[in-house]
Amino acid sequence: MPNFAAVDPDFESRIRASFGAQQVMQTLGARLVHIRPGEVRIELPFSPALGQQHGFLHAGVLGIIVDSACGYAAYTLMPADSEVLSVEYKINFLSPARGRLFGAIGRVVKPGRTLTVCAGEAWAHADAEPKLVAAMQATMICVPKSQPAGPAIDSGG
Amino acid sequence: MPNFAAVDPDFESRIRASFGAQQVMQTLGARLVHIRPGEVRIELPFSPALGQQHGFLHAGVLGIIVDSACGYAAYTLMPADSEVLSVEYKINFLSPARGRLFGAIGRVVKPGRTLTVCAGEAWAHADAEPKLVAAMQATMICVPKSQPAGPAIDSGG
Amino acid sequence: MPNFAAVDPDFESRIRASFGAQQVMQTLGARLVHIRPGEVRIELPFSPALGQQHGFLHAGVLGIIVDSACGYAAYTLMPADSEVLSVEYKINFLSPARGRLFGAIGRVVKPGRTLTVCAGEAWAHADAEPKLVAAMQATMICVPKSQPAGPAIDSGG
Amino acid sequence: MPNFAAVDPDFESRIRASFGAQQVMQTLGARLVHIRPGEVRIELPFSPALGQQHGFLHAGVLGIIVDSACGYAAYTLMPADSEVLSVEYKINFLSPARGRLFGAIGRVVKPGRTLTVCAGEAWAHADAEPKLVAAMQATMICVPKSQPAGPAIDSGG
Numbered sequence: 031m032p033n034f035a036a037v038d039p040d041f042e043s044r045i046r047a048s049f050g051a052q053q054v055m056q057t058l059g060a061r062l063v064h065i066r067p068g069e070v071r072i073e074l075p076f077s078p079a080l081g082q083q084h085g086f087l088h089a090g091v092l093g094i095i096v097d098s099a100c101g102y103a104a105y106t107l108m109p110a111d112s113e114v115l116s117v118e119y120k121i122n123f124l125s126p127a128r129g130r131l132f133g134a135i136g137r138v139v140k141p142g143r144t145l146t147v148c149a150g151e152a153w154a155h156a157d158a159e160p161k162l163v164a165a166m167q168a169t170m171i172c173v174p175k176s177q178p179a180g181p182a183i184d185s186g187g
Numbered sequence: 188m189p190n191f192a193a194v195d196p197d198f199e200s201r202i203r204a205s206f207g208a209q210q211v212m213q214t215l216g217a218r219l220v221h222i223r224p225g226e227v228r229i230e231l232p233f234s235p236a237l238g239q240q241h242g243f244l245h246a247g248v249l250g251i252i253v254d255s256a257c258g259y260a261a262y263t264l265m266p267a268d269s270e271v272l273s274v275e276y277k278i279n280f281l282s283p284a285r286g287r288l289f290g291a292i293g294r295v296v297k298p299g300r301t302l303t304v305c306a307g308e309a310w311a312h313a314d315a316e317p318k319l320v321a322a323m324q325a326t327m328i329c330v331p332k333s334q335p336a337g338p339a340i341d342s343g344g
Numbered sequence: 345m346p347n348f349a350a351v352d353p354d355f356e357s358r359i360r361a362s363f364g365a366q367q368v369m370q371t372l373g374a375r376l377v378h379i380r381p382g383e384v385r386i387e388l389p390f391s392p393a394l395g396q397q398h399g400f401l402h403a404g405v406l407g408i409i410v411d412s413a414c415g416y417a418a419y420t421l422m423p424a425d426s427e428v429l430s431v432e433y434k435i436n437f438l439s440p441a442r443g444r445l446f447g448a449i450g451r452v453v454k455p456g457r458t459l460t461v462c463a464g465e466a467w468a469h470a471d472a473e474p475k476l477v478a479a480m481q482a483t484m485i486c487v488p489k490s491q492p493a494g495p496a497i498d499s500g501g
Numbered sequence: 502m503p504n505f506a507a508v509d510p511d512f513e514s515r516i517r518a519s520f521g522a523q524q525v526m527q528t529l530g531a532r533l534v535h536i537r538p539g540e541v542r543i544e545l546p547f548s549p550a551l552g553q554q555h556g557f558l559h560a561g562v563l564g565i566i567v568d569s570a571c572g573y574a575a576y577t578l579m580p581a582d583s584e585v586l587s588v589e590y591k592i593n594f595l596s597p598a599r600g601r602l603f604g605a606i607g608r609v610v611k612p613g614r615t616l617t618v619c620a621g622e623a624w625a626h627a628d629a630e631p632k633l634v635a636a637m638q639a640t641m642i643c644v645p646k647s648q649p650a651g652p653a654i655d656s657g658g
Contacts, residue, residue: 051240054248057214083208089273090251091211097247116246117459118483120277120434120591120638122618124611139636140595144458145431145485147593147636149620165610165618167591167638169432169483171459274616275640277434277481277591279461281454296479297438301615302588302642304436304479306463322453322461324434324481326589326640328616365554368562371528397522403587404565405525411561430560434591 034068034138038110041067045102052098060095062102068138070102076130087127089164092134092152096121096166099136100148104170107141111175117145119168127163129154136168146170191225191295195267198224202259209255217252219259225295227259233287244284246321249291249309253278253323256293257305261327264298268332274302276325284320286311293325303327348382348452352424355381359416366412374409376416382452384416390444401441403478406448406466410435410480413450414462418484421455425489431459433482441477443468450482460484505539505609509581512538516573523569531566533573539609541573547601558598560635563605563623567592567637570607571619575641578612582646588616590639598634600625607639617641 038044042065049055049062058080064071072095074080074087082088097119105114133153140147150166195201199222206212206219212229215237221228229252231237231244239245254276262271290310297304307323352358356379363369363376372394378385386409388394388401396402411433419428447467454461464480509515513536520526520533529551535542543566545551545558553559568590576585604624611618621637 048240052245053236053238054245057236079210079214081210083205088209088211088251090247090254093250093254093276094245094247097250116280118277118279118432118461119250120275122275122611122638122640123273124618140593140633147432147595149636162611165620165638167593167636169593275589275618279454279481279483281461297436297476304438304589306479319454322463322481324436324479326436362554366559367550367552368559371550393524393528395524397519402523402525402565404561404568407564407568407590408559408561411564430594432591432593433564434589436589437587 034107034141036067036106038108040110041106044110045070045105048105049102054094055098058091058094065102065106067106068103070099070106070136072099072134074132074134076132087132089123089127092127092132092164093121095132095134096136096150096152096164097168099134100150100166100168101136101170103136103138103148104141104146107138107146108172112172113175115171115173117169117171119166121164121166123164125161125163127154129156131155133160144172146172191264191298193224193263195265197267198263201267202227202262205262206259211251212255215248215251222259222263224263225260227256227263227293229256229291231289231291233289244286244289246280246284249284249289249321250278252289252291253293253307253309253321254325256291257307257323257325258293258327260293260295260305261298261303264295264303265329269329270332272328272330274326274328276323278321278323280321282318282320284311286313288312290317301329303329348421348455350381350420352422354424355420358424359384359419362419363416368408369412372405372408379416379420381420382417384413384420384450386413386448388446388448390446401443401446403437403441406437406441406446406478407435409446409448410450410464410466410478411482413448414464414480414482415450415484417450417452417462418455418460421452421460422486426486427489429485429487431483431485433480435478435480437478439475439477441468443470445469447474458486460486505578505612507538507577509579511581512577515581516541516576519576520573525565526569529562529565531569536573536577538577539574541570541577541607543570543605545603545605547603558600558603560594560598563598563603563635564592566603566605567607567621567623567635568639570605571621571637571639572607572641574607574609574619575612575617578609578617579643583643584646586642586644588640588642590637592635592637594635596632596634598625600627602626604631615643617643
């Protein structure tokens with residue numbers, strides 16, 4: 031990964047505040063464990079409340095945490111008075127999400143003034159060594175803080 | 188949408204049983220509201236527990252319910268002794284997910300013996316008319332019920 | 345599809361000029377056959393020069409023409425002094441691209457000031473009725489004509 | 502990247518033969534320059550015949566060569582009597598495709614008996630150091646050589 035520099039020295043506290051305000055992260059039990067310019071790691075302990083029909087973690091829950099890791103990775107490089115929104119993401123599920131803990135890593139592939147492209151991964155931690163269970167490619171958009179509803183995406187129609 | 192025929196006459200009860208076994212759907216509060224061959228609709232009432240930092244529904248939650256609607260849409264056309272797994276999906280977020288109720292619709296675009304391609308949509312219901320808030324394109328795989336862990340995706344390594 | 349209105353009354357001639365300037369379209373033999381607000385159709389006669397190892401049309405060639413149809417569909421709704429660029433696309437290949445003529449249709453799903461989301465399809469025309477061979481979901485960006493290199497995507501680094 | 506082992510010792514000649522049979526690669530002027538288990542590199546010299554409206558390489562042409570690099574990367578790990586087909590891919594365009602030579606690299610992320618997931622990149626070579634211009638995430642399928650038309654994808658309907 032290239033070495034990125036953050037333009038906002040307070041990027042970490044900005045991201046921790048945003049993450050803390052996402053009620054769904056507490057509902058799922060997700061934790062923000064690592065932040066550096068261009069890279070964010072989120073962890074999620076397994077809970078039966080998040081299971082699919084075979085009792086493993088529901089694949090869509092991986093989608094949420096990897097998307098969040100990608101969004102916050104992009105957000106590390108954005109200016110202080112901005113918001114980050116997911117434009118779109120694509121995720122491949124590689125193996126059943128079996129484990130007691132899941133790690134989601136988001137990394138910036140290409141930062142931009144408006145759009146930032148990220149790569150994400152989800153790893154399952156069981157007893158053996160971690161296993162890659164999902165891969166994501168995502169596009170994030172930077173919007174001014176005064177327009178949190180995202181006029182760039184929404185035509186207002 | 189083409190008119191699809193189900194090979195398994197009991198597809199609806201099979202899908203209701205699978206949905207009922209997905210603990211995460213109860214955690215989110217999602218309901219299976221409509222099933223017909225090649226099309227499934229899931230609804231999710233808004234809850235602050237599912238919110239992002241501005242109090243709207245977290246976009247990733249839309250990913251879960253649209254993915255599920257697509258997966259079950261594909262599953263309507265699969266044989267009785269099969270399981271459905273998400274190979275991958277791509278989702279675009281079109282407008283902020285503001286509303287009191289969200290509807291996710293999955294439709295089969297192209298069924299296949301092994302792979303089925305689906306299109307999904309999420310609609311937000313507020314006071315005015317419903318608004319399209321997300322669009323998905325997804326690939327589902329049919330695996331024998333005896334191999335629920337998905338050997339076709341997982342090399343077993 | 346919703347009924348879209350073009351803000352630039354000369355959208356059709358603007359698009360025909362842009363298409364005509366794309367040398368690769370002449371190399372492939374593609375033709376712009378239909379333009380209306382929010383929808384564009386491109387056709388491509390089969391040529392052995394575009395074949396894959398079994399002599400059918402190479403799937404990637406479908407990617408080019410469906411991406412172009414989506415980009416120009418988005419461009420119909422953009423202002424006169426703008427350029428359109430592909431941010432990203434995702435394409436599923438549904439059936440072998442066997443035929444003597446291929447039709448690519450791009451439709452706007454959600455227009456926006458900056459980003460426009462489109463859905464695309466490719467149809468193969470052989471002797472029988474047309475067959476859907478590919479489905480695309482794409483994100484397009486509108487950039488001012490004075491910045492054709494796309495500063496929104498490119499950080500200039 | 503993990504270290505992959507090929508099950509077919511003749512994977513390189515098998516891939517060179519398949520690439521040689523793809524007429525479109527000769528039409529574009531693409532060359533297969535590097536093959537090892539799980540990784541393939543294709544190069545394409547710029548030609549005005551492949552240009553878009555600003556004279557740079559058309560983005561869709563990048564899609565073809567990165568898709569091919571991913572497909573052949575997957576094919577290195579497949580058995581001798583198999584064929585590889587693209588199920589789907591998603592590509593982000595990161596910077597204008599300006600250069601005299603383009604390199605496409607496909608790498609296996611997760612091999613599987615039926616499906617293989619790959620990551621692809623396109624690099625532009627101008628006068629300065631190479632620049633990453635596109636990133637892909639792709640799903641490939643392995644089909645028996647006797648069924649080259651891909652029954653797994655095509656329901657035959």
